[in-house]
Amino acid sequence: MLLNNDRISIPQMTNILILTLIGIGILTLPRELAEVVKTDGWIVLIAGALITMGIAFLHGYIVKSFPGKSYFEIIALTLTKPVAYLLTTFFAIYLIGSNGFLLRIFAEVVKTILLRRTPLEAIIIIMLVPIGYLVRKGIEPMGRLTNIVFPTSVIFVILLFGLTLGEADFSKLKPVFQASPQQLFGALDIVLFSFLGYETLLVFGSFLKEPQKATRVGPIAVFAVLIFYLLLNIATLVNFDIYQMQHLIWPTLSIFKTIEFPGAFVENVEIVVMAVWVFTIFMTLAPFHLATTMLIEDMIIAKEHSYLVLPTLPFVYAVTLYSSSIADVYYDLGVFTDYTAYIAIIGMPVAILIGRAIRKLLKKDKENM
Amino acid sequence: MGFWEKLFGKKDKTAKIENVKSNRSLEKNLKIIKEDFLKDCDDIVYREIELGKEGNYKAATIHVDGMADKKLVNEFALNNLMLLARHIDPEPNVLKNGLYDLIKKQNIAVTELKEVETIDEAVLNILSGETVLLLDNYEKIIIIASKGWPARTPQEPETEAVIRGPRDGLVETLRMNTTLIRRRIRDHRLKVKNYQVGVRSKTDVSVMYMEDIVNKKVLQELDKRLNAIDIDAILDSAQVEELIEDKWISIFPQVQNTERPDVAASAIYHGRIAIVVDNSPFTLIVPSTINAMMQSAEDYYERWQIASVIRLLRYFCLLIALFAPALYVAITSFHPQMIPTDLALALAATRRGVPFPAIVEALIMEVTIEILREASIRLPGAIGSTIGIVGGLVIGQAAVEAGIVGPLMVIVVAITAIASFAIPSYNAAISIRMLRFAILFSAAAFGLYGIMLVSLLILIHLCGLKSFGMPYLSPFITFVRDSSDLKDTMIRAPQPAMNNRDVNAPKNQKNRLDDKREETFDIEEQE
Numbered sequence: 001m002l003l004n005n006d007r008i009s010i011p012q013m014t015n016i017l018i019l020t021l022i023g024i025g026i027l028t029l030p031r032e033l034a035e036v037v038k039t040d041g042w043i044v045l046i047a048g049a050l051i052t053m054g055i056a057f058l059h060g061y062i063v064k065s066f067p068g069k070s071y072f073e074i075i076a077l078t079l080t081k082p083v084a085y086l087l088t089t090f091f092a093i094y095l096i097g098s099n100g101f102l103l104r105i106f107a108e109v110v111k112t113i114l115l116r117r118t119p120l121e122a123i124i125i126i127m128l129v130p131i132g133y134l135v136r137k138g139i140e141p142m143g144r145l146t147n148i149v150f151p152t153s154v155i156f157v158i159l160l161f162g163l164t165l166g167e168a169d170f171s172k173l174k175p176v177f178q179a180s181p182q183q184l185f186g187a188l189d190i191v192l193f194s195f196l197g198y199e200t201l202l203v204f205g206s207f208l209k210e211p212q213k214a215t216r217v218g219p220i221a222v223f224a225v226l227i228f229y230l231l232l233n234i235a236t237l238v239n240f241d242i243y244q245m246q247h248l249i250w251p252t253l254s255i256f257k258t259i260e261f262p263g264a265f266v267e268n269v270e271i272v273v274m275a276v277w278v279f280t281i282f283m284t285l286a287p288f289h290l291a292t293t294m295l296i297e298d299m300i301i302a303k304e305h306s307y308l309v310l311p312t313l314p315f316v317y318a319v320t321l322y323s324s325s326i327a328d329v330y331y332d333l334g335v336f337t338d339y340t341a342y343i344a345i346i347g348m349p350v351a352i353l354i355g356r357a358i359r360k361l362l363k364k365d366k367e368n369m
Numbered sequence: 370m371g372f373w374e375k376l377f378g379k380k381d382k383t384a385k386i387e388n389v390k391s392n393r394s395l396e397k398n399l400k401i402i403k404e405d406f407l408k409d410c411d412d413i414v415y416r417e418i419e420l421g422k423e424g425n426y427k428a429a430t431i432h433v434d435g436m437a438d439k440k441l442v443n444e445f446a447l448n449n450l451m452l453l454a455r456h457i458d459p460e461p462n463v464l465k466n467g468l469y470d471l472i473k474k475q476n477i478a479v480t481e482l483k484e485v486e487t488i489d490e491a492v493l494n495i496l497s498g499e500t501v502l503l504l505d506n507y508e509k510i511i512i513i514a515s516k517g518w519p520a521r522t523p524q525e526p527e528t529e530a531v532i533r534g535p536r537d538g539l540v541e542t543l544r545m546n547t548t549l550i551r552r553r554i555r556d557h558r559l560k561v562k563n564y565q566v567g568v569r570s571k572t573d574v575s576v577m578y579m580e581d582i583v584n585k586k587v588l589q590e591l592d593k594r595l596n597a598i599d600i601d602a603i604l605d606s607a608q609v610e611e612l613i614e615d616k617w618i619s620i621f622p623q624v625q626n627t628e629r630p631d632v633a634a635s636a637i638y639h640g641r642i643a644i645v646v647d648n649s650p651f652t653l654i655v656p657s658t659i660n661a662m663m664q665s666a667e668d669y670y671e672r673w674q675i676a677s678v679i680r681l682l683r684y685f686c687l688l689i690a691l692f693a694p695a696l697y698v699a700i701t702s703f704h705p706q707m708i709p710t711d712l713a714l715a716l717a718a719t720r721r722g723v724p725f726p727a728i729v730e731a732l733i734m735e736v737t738i739e740i741l742r743e744a745s746i747r748l749p750g751a752i753g754s755t756i757g758i759v760g761g762l763v764i765g766q767a768a769v770e771a772g773i774v775g776p777l778m779v780i781v782v783a784i785t786a787i788a789s790f791a792i793p794s795y796n797a798a799i800s801i802r803m804l805r806f807a808i809l810f811s812a813a814a815f816g817l818y819g820i821m822l823v824s825l826l827i828l829i830h831l832c833g834l835k836s837f838g839m840p841y842l843s844p845f846i847t848f849v850r851d852s853s854d855l856k857d858t859m860i861r862a863p864q865p866a867m868n869n870r871d872v873n874a875p876k877n878q879k880n881r882l883d884d885k886r887e888e889t890f891d892i893e894e895q896e
Contacts, residue, residue, distance in 0.1 A: 110818055114817060114818050115818060122815075123818070126819070127822065130825045133826060133829050133830075134829045141829060141833040142832075144840060147847075148842070148845060149828075268706050271704050275818075275820075278818065278821040278822070279825065282825060
């Protein structure tokens with residue numbers, strides 16, 4: 001029987017992660033890669049994905065080691081309570097900040113392509129409505145939503161990529177292995193950031209039906225997204241010149257401008273693409289916000305997370321209006337993630353694992369004595 | 370406070386609790402019934418009779434005029450008691466102590482007899498159409514089953530007409546309905562449980578389910594919810610539906626209803642529960658999913674390819690009914706670059722001179738259509754269709770000529786209206802009509818972005834919705850676990866392929882069909 005017990009299955013969690021990972025990054029990733037390593041982007045993508053899979057495995061391992069425990073409880077167990085308060089707050093700030101910047105970039109894109117004369121604030125605020133609505137409902141409806149959104153997006157993505165092949169020139173993929181190791185290493189940063197989002201597993205881990213299988217969730221999700229990014233990279237490279245691409249703000253949207261539907265009942269497919277993209281962005285923003293509210297819920301030992309949804313949304317809104325222009329947003333996002341992401345994604349999990357190891361050692365000592 | 374107020378005053382729940390024991394004296398009993406319970410009820414018929422050769426045993430029958438089958442009572446109860454009984458000399462010993470047993474077991478020749486000990490129950494039975502037999506010197510009261518009132522015979526259901534398939538529909542009498550359903554299920558595991566709902570109306574409600582296929586938790590939950598209903602009267606199954614559904618605030622119907630006994634029987638075979646309510650030809654089915662509102666009984670009586678194509682068409686109609694006017698408004702006012710240039714020019718030419726923005730244009734036509742539809746339902750058949758023609762053709766044409774709407778808008782609205790008729794479930798179609806306006810307004814404010822966000826809101830709402838514990842969107846969201854349920858959604862798979870019951874059924878009862886055909890038959894082959 002399927003009662004409202006707030007449990008999600010492993011496939012649902014994987015879906016949530018995949019949709020969380022695919023977000024803002026897809027707009028700029030091909031250009032950023034082309035700027036640094038030209039046509040060798042795929043090497044960096046694969047390398048970055050392998051590293052990310054490793055980290056995601058680590059996150060899964062933590063969830064698996066503490067089945068049913070919330071992230072706050074895990075930190076409190078391994079690194080004492082005061083540290084837990086500090087780190088959880090930090091993690092929540094990281095999530096709110098990323099959410100704000102993502103929402104801002106999203107709104108800018110919507111404004112540029114769909115609604116030129118609508119104020120940015122209006123676009124942002126009405127996006128917050130479905131986010132608030134879904135987050136109030138909790139993780140189980142979110143899992144079900146991904147069950148619908150994910151297959152639909154896959155069909156759309158395959159269809160759209162198929163259509164971009166019309167004027168593809170595969171010789172543009174050459175030459176390969178031209179970038180120096182330094183360049184490749186420098187570009188790794190871009191890829192690692194474009195994979196961000198899998199850290200929500202740490203928060204949602206306590207809702208998994210089978211936490212013992214948690215380690216596979218992250219790597220599978222990252223692998224799926226890697227395939228998507230590789231497709232995207234190839235699709236943009238075969239359609240644009242490498243130099244042309246460096247001058248496009250959002251090359252991903254530009255390739256869809258080149259599509260012509262057979263039969264021509266719709267022109268400018270990029271509007272349709274935008275419409276689908278709204279779903280995937282939504283599925284990045286909503287899990288982030290859900291994770292935020294759940295972290296705060298655990299911290300203040302609240303019974304019901306739904307009351308915390310609305311009070312936290314203004315913070316997200318404040319971050320969206322922090323930067324003044326689209327260029328500033330990208331700069332500020334870069335600075336913000338530089339300061340927070342590494343600690344949130346690698347620092348905290350490693351600290352937890354070390355804390356756990358020390359705990360175990362102490363325990364053994366006690367038993368030996 | 371007098372007994373009358375106690376019984377039917379403000380706290381009328383006491384009517385059920387109050388147990389008025391019956392007396393040994395016939396006079397007293399009659400007095401209680403006549404003066405305390407059924408005072409001023411002139412449709413109650415009292416018949417006081419005297420039994421035995423000497424006529425020294427007093428008795429009385431009571432029934433409601435018109436609700437009891439008079440002929441049955443006359444021929445098989447009164448006739449036996451009053452006439453035939455006189456031909457035999459009564460043995461004093463038997464009569465002295467055993468008159469009651471004699472009458473109960475030997476004299477009255479009807480199939481069903483009950484006995485009750487309180488006057489409340491007796492009165493309730495009288496009001497349900499039974500005949501009550503009171504005997505002097507006995508406390509027990511005999512109830513003769515004599516329900517019989519004018520009832521409609523099964524007719525072809527109007528709301529769910531089919532080209533091929535059974536033509537009998539449910540009627541307003543509970544027992545007839547349960548019979549129509551049971552006729553299709555000759556299985557001792559079909560259970561029929563009775564409830565009485567409504568403090569005053571005491572409406573009979575029967576819950577029908579297949580004992581071994583039904584989900585026990587759903588059954589328990591239904592039992593809980595039915596018992597929790599505390600209302601004065603139930604006039605139709607719609608009231609029961611509203612009182613047992615999961616979220617009354619939602620616009621989507623979470624309980625399926627049907628006028629067809631074959632649909633109800635099929636649901637029972639699939640482990641769902643049918644709730645038959647007296648006085649209503651609509652049977653409720655729980656748990657229900659969004660899939661149920663897109664299915665028609667005919668899908669299973671036609672060939673599967675045809676049924677599948679029609680199902681796909683219906684889902685397409687659902688999309689049109691929801692989005693068509695909104696897309697028109699969004700594209701013409703926000704994203705004209707989406708339309709191919711030629712079409713855009715043609716569109717602009719037809720809209721030249723229309724003084725309103727697209728949203729006003731759309732609202733004028735949509736509201737007109739809704740008014741037309743409402744008006745044609747109220748009018749009798751022939752005039753109704755005339756209104757349709759006058760409204761649809763004349764007003765549409767005139768509006769275009771007057772230059773207040775563009776011709777394309779008329780086309781869009783007409784297609785939308787027709788598409789919403791293609792959704793089999795009427796109450797679902799109404800929700801779709803309402804949601805269409807929400808999407809229309811969002812399109813007017815935010816274009817395609819608005820449409821996407823409102824559809825997202827609707828999707829989120831649907832994802833959170835459950836009908837008796839079953840996710841409303843299943844099997845579209847449960848296919849990861851069990852993809853076989855998708856065989857009966859957007860398409861209707863051939864019968865041999867639909868060998869499983871849906872996700873709701875217990876694990877050991879999954880299988881429903883084995884295809885044992887062997888294709889070895891050859892007409893030419895010599896024996």
